[in-house]
Structures are given as C-alpha cells and as structure tokens.
Amino acid sequence: MKIDPSQLGPKENYLLLISAIVPRPIAFVSTQGRGGALNLAPFSFFMGVSTDPPTVAISVGRRKGEKKDTSQNIADTGEFVVNVVDESVAKRMVQSSGDFPPDVDEFAITGLTPAPSERVRPPRVAECKVSLECREVLTVLVGRKKQSLILGQILMIHVDDAILDGGVIDTSKLRPIGRLGGSNYSRTRDIIEMLRPQIDPNPPPKDP
Numbered sequence: 001m002k003i004d005p006s007q008l009g010p011k012e013n014y015l016l017l018i019s020a021i022v023p024r025p026i027a028f029v030s031t032q033g034r035g036g037a038l039n040l041a042p043f044s045f046f047m048g049v050s051t052d053p054p055t056v057a058i059s060v061g062r063r064k065g066e067k068k069d070t071s072q073n074i075a076d077t078g079e080f081v082v083n084v085v086d087e088s089v090a091k092r093m094v095q096s097s098g099d100f101p102p103d104v105d106e107f108a109i110t111g112l113t114p115a116p117s118e119r120v121r122p123p124r125v126a127e128c129k130v131s132l133e134c135r136e137v138l139t140v141l142v143g144r145k146k147q148s149l150i151l152g153q154i155l156m157i158h159v160d161d162a163i164l165d166g167g168v169i170d171t172s173k174l175r176p177i178g179r180l181g182g183s184n185y186s187r188t189r190d191i192i193e194m195l196r197p198q199i200d201p202n203p204p205p206k207d208p
Ligand SMILES: Cc1cc2nc3c(=O)[nH]c(=O)nc-3n(C[C@H](O)[C@H](O)[C@H](O)COP(=O)(O)O)c2cc1C
Pocket: 026, 039, 040, 041, 042, 043, 044, 045, 046, 059, 060, 061, 062, 068, 069, 070, 071, 093, 094, 096, 097, 098, 099, 100, 179
C-alpha cells in the first residue's frame, strides 16, 4: 500500500507517523516559567543532532493553537533539562503528560523530586539516572501548526555512577523505555550486538 500524507488529516498522519517511527526515546523535560513555576512533561520527538558541542533536539507541538508550557518556558528562559525515562519512572512520566494548566507543577503531581541543576535554572529529576542540562541554541517553527523544533546545547551531563561503565552508559542497568504507536511502550531488555564492517582504507592493488 502507498499512502500519500497529503490525503490524510493531521490526526491520521500523527497516528501513522508515531507508529512508524519506533521505538522512540523519551525526553522528560523540566523547565521553569518566567516567574519560577516548575514544569515537567515528556516528549518523544527527541534526538541527538550533534556531538561537538553535544546538542539535542525536541519537537513540541501546540495545544489549541497555543504553545505548550514547555515550549513557552524555553522561549521565555532559554533553558531546559532532558531527563532520560527508564522503567522506574515510566508511570509517573505518563502521569505528568496530562493537559495541566501552566501553574500546575508536575513534580508535585507525580511526586518526583526536583534536584538542583548546575548550569541552568530548571531542576533535574532526581529519580532519573541520566539528565542533560541544556541551553536553547535555535528554535525553528515547523509546518502549518508551527511545531517548535528546539535545539539545545548540553552544558552538563548527570549520570548515576551505578550505570556508568568505562565512560559509557550500560543500557541493561539504565533500562530505558521507548514510545511506540498509540499508548504502547517498549522495554530495552532484549539487546543484540552487531559489529560494523571494517573496511581496509588501503586495499592491496588488484591483479591487472
Ligand atoms: C510518551 C509521550 C511522548 C510525548 N511526546 C510528545 C512530543 O514529542 N511532542 C509533543 O508536543 N507532545 C508530546 N507528548 C504530549 C505532551 O507530553 C503533553 O502535551 C504535555 O501535556 C505537554 O506538557 P506542557 O504543556 O507542560 O509542556 C507526549 C506524551 C507522552 C506520554
């Protein structure tokens, strides 16, 4: 079957896209409003986009045409923290994703603990094993609905000592979860290793 997205409505395209691009890591994003109100919400349109300097991107849609609290707070303050979602915080992550008004603190709603960040004002989530303190470097408004594609440079990385092994994070200890289509999620317990092919940069000349 071929599907022309221009023939689908926005909701159909959304449902198709989020079930096609799977599994997606989940950025659990903490921000603060201009007046200091805390905010926490998950975003799975999330990826790393550069390593020098380390930079991530999140894509935040709109609610009834208005910016969501996360994109509004980042526009106002230029700062956010991406906390990586693992099995231990998965339920509370979903709980935080309700359409709460801007003055509602999702740390309080979920019982998660704000821990001080070092380079930005918004706190990180103490229960998360990996947190990335970010400064906004660029926001692009994408598409007819002006979805905010926000690029943030990572200024500080927090990693739980217990999951760090020789400078890399042990996935089996982190136990991250991924977002699938609809309301489905995946665990990361069935890991396979596959080595890339080694190509000789100076292959011997071929016989004529
Ligand atoms: C796992 C998960 C992933 C989500 N990913 C996104 C996303 O990538 N972009 C988006 O705009 N909303 C996403 N949402 C919905 C937001 O979390 C939701 O709209 C939330 O209320 C936004 O909060 P805020 O207004 O405090 O920013 C996601 C929800 C869940 C549960």
